[in-house]
Amino acid sequence: MTKRNKIIIGVGAALICLIGLCWLPGKESDDNRQPVAQVAPFEVDGGWGYKIILDGQPFIYQNIIPGVPGKHVFKTRENAVKVGQRVAEKIVHNEMPSISREELLAMHITDFQ
Secondary structure, eight states, rough: OOOOHHHHHHHHHHHHHHHHHHHHHHHHHHHHHHHHOEEEEEEEEEEEEEEEEEEEEEEEEEEETTTSOOOBBBSSSHHHHHHHHHHHHHHHHHHOOOEEEEEEEHOOOTTTO
16 A cells, blocks of 8 residues: 555545544434423313323323322313323423322312312
C-alpha cells in the first residue's frame, strides 16, 4: 500500500467518524423526548372507563376503577378522564402508572364506595 492510499484511507475514516459524531447527538435528543400520552374515555356497562394511547399506540385499557378491590366502573365520563389524566401524567414522568385508593379520594373519586 502506498503512502497516498494510506492518507486517503485515513482521511476517509476520519470523515466517517466525524459524520457519526455529528449524527449521534441528534439521535440522543430523539430518545430523550417525552412520550405523548392521550386519554380516551369509553362507555362500559353501567359507567365509564378510559384508555391511554402512548405515542399513537394503545397502552392501557382500564374498564374498571384501578386501585380498589372489586369491579367498579366510573359513574361519570369526567371521573374516568380525571383518573386517566393522572395515570398519563405519571407515564410521561416515568413513574409507575398506578393509582391508590388515597389518590382516588384526593381527586374526589368516590364511585367505588
